Amino acid sequence: xxxxxxxxxxxxxxxxxxxxxxxxxxxxxxxxxxxxxxxxxxxxxxxxxxxxxxxxxxxxxxxxxxxxxxxxxxxxxxxxxxxxxxxxxxxxxxxxxxxxxxxxxxxxxxxxxxxxxxxxxxxxxxxxxxxxxxxxxxxxxxxxxxxxxxxxxxxxxxxxxxxxxxxxxxxxxxxxxxxxxxxxxxxxxxxxxxxxxxxxxxxxxxxxxxxxxxxxxxxxxxxxxxxxxxxxxxxxxxxxxxxxxxxxxxxxxxxxxxxxxxxxxxxxxxxxxxxxxxxxxxxxxxxxxxxxxxxxxxxxxxxxxxxxxxxxxxxxxxxxxxxxxxxxxxxxxxxxxxxxxxxxxxxxxxxxxxxxxxxxxxxxxxxxxxxxxxxxxx
Numbered sequence: 001x002x003x004x005x006x007x008x009x010x011x012x013x014x015x016x017x018x019x020x021x022x023x024x025x026x027x028x029x030x031x032x033x034x035x036x037x038x039x040x041x042x043x044x045x046x047x048x049x050x051x052x053x054x055x056x057x058x059x060x061x062x063x064x065x066x067x068x069x070x071x072x073x074x075x076x077x078x079x080x081x082x083x084x085x086x087x088x089x090x091x092x093x094x095x096x097x098x099x100x101x102x103x104x105x106x107x108x109x110x111x112x113x114x115x116x117x118x119x120x121x122x123x124x125x126x127x128x129x130x131x132x133x134x135x136x137x138x139x140x141x142x143x144x145x146x147x148x149x150x151x152x153x154x155x156x157x158x159x160x161x162x163x164x165x166x167x168x169x170x171x172x173x174x175x176x177x178x179x180x181x182x183x184x185x186x187x188x189x190x191x192x193x194x195x196x197x198x199x200x201x202x203x204x205x206x207x208x209x210x211x212x213x214x215x216x217x218x219x220x221x222x223x224x225x226x227x228x229x230x231x232x233x234x235x236x237x238x239x240x241x242x243x244x245x246x247x248x249x250x251x252x253x254x255x256x257x258x259x260x261x262x263x264x265x266x267x268x269x270x271x272x273x274x275x276x277x278x279x280x281x282x283x284x285x286x287x288x289x290x291x292x293x294x295x296x297x298x299x300x301x302x303x304x305x306x307x308x309x310x311x312x313x314x315x316x317x318x319x320x321x322x323x324x325x326x327x328x329x330x331x332x333x334x335x336x337x338x339x340x341x342x343x344x345x346x347x348x349x350x351x352x353x354x355x356x357x358x359x360x361x362x363x364x365x366x367x368x369x370x371x372x373x374x375x376x377x378x
Contacts, residue, residue, distance in 0.1 A: 001025075002033070002083060003030055003031070003087060003368070004076065004079055004085045004088040005021070006036065006088060006089070006100065007040060007090075008036065008092060009036045009037065009038040013174065013284065013287075014092050014122075016041075017091070017174050017286065018091040019040040019043050020175070021357075024177070024361050026048060031051070031083075033051045033079055033083055033085065035076060036055060037057070038054070051083075053079050055071055055072050055075045058071075068095065072096070073103050073106070076103035077106050077107055086114070086372055087146075087372060088104075088114060089116070089119065089364075090116055092120075092121055093125065093141055093142060097145060098140070100141075100145075101140075113375055117145060117149065118141065118142060118147075119148075119149045120148065120150045120151070120155055120156075122155055122282070122304075135162075139165065142165055143165060143167045145167060146371050146374070146375070147367055147370070147371050148165075148167050148169045149364075149367070150172075150283075151173055152171065152308050153171050154305045155283040155305060156169045156171050172364060174284045174355065175357040176356060177356075177357050181266045183267050183270050184270065189271055190271040199227055199335045200271055200273050200274075201219075201230070201231050201275075202272035202274070202291070202296070203233055204234040204287050205277075207239040207240045210281060211278075211279050211280075212278045212280055212301075213233075214239070214242060214243055215324055215327070216231070216243075216276050217243055217256070218246075218328075219276055219327050221251070221252050223332055227332060227336065229255065229335070230256075232257050234259050234260075234265055235262075240258065265290070266294065269290065269296060270296070274296065274298075274299060274331055274334060275287075275291035276331070277306070278299075278300065278319075278321070278322075278327060279303065280321055281303050281304045282303065282304040282305055283305050284305040285304070285305055285310065288310050289355055292310075292349065292352035293349065293352035295349045297334055298317075299316055299327050300319075301320065303321055311347070314351060315344070315352070317330035317333075
């Protein structure tokens, strides 16, 4: 198959998953064309069935804002025609699904039928989708897609609750590439942050309010009262200043490290003993899964798709949103001795293997085949 993949090329979960999916498809012999405004951060090499087409937006005095959706549409038409694509797979509803719809309509006028599949990742529904001004476009684009997938059952339910969807939504969960996470613990790095053998607690995110990053500090402050620990933050964003202030107020600033944005986070995660994700909502929880495949148990909230990923009392523990006391108690129970910690490390790893890309990729290929067969019957 020749597949066009449209994505946001950043560190966000949707871009990571879309890129890893394309790489895996290329290894299976399919020809994959990434179509976006920058080379995806996880796309380290091209060739070998992998191609990148840049969407370039030119500034026009007439437009106050750059018309990215229109330029993307034109690019989709051009790539689909000249590369003879079999289908488009767009990740994130706005504006990718609506651009794909327009591209499909233009291509049909030219006698070329290219179906498109839309994958919903979360904030395109739970955040952007709650803005009434976007509702008609999102509803229309989802209903006009030749197939729709969501990364969790919870996201599927949210989409059906928020929008008048007539299309079928198939749940195909996010996945992990175990080979990408086969890093051994860097003991010298671990000793740098925890020279006295303290436990290392870690959090990675974009530091938005929905991540409740301040709760991480509150949890850590309680844990380190009973268990010598250090806290590592990876990422950056609007809440960072407030988090730094809180760490000083709670007297744990000297035990807290802010590493900023890290490109190859999978190399650092293995030094952690525990991963904390106290989000207000997560449509899936890819950060938790990436910790688990590195044998790091997870303390998380029980919201959104997280219960579908983090198995309570096996790969970690689930708590109510904002229940810092319970999350700290659960963290201490995991970290209190090496035997218990090792048990949870194994549980986290085994649970993560349920999301091995080798198990998830065939679900996408099956869907592609169904959509293409349907197109050929039209």
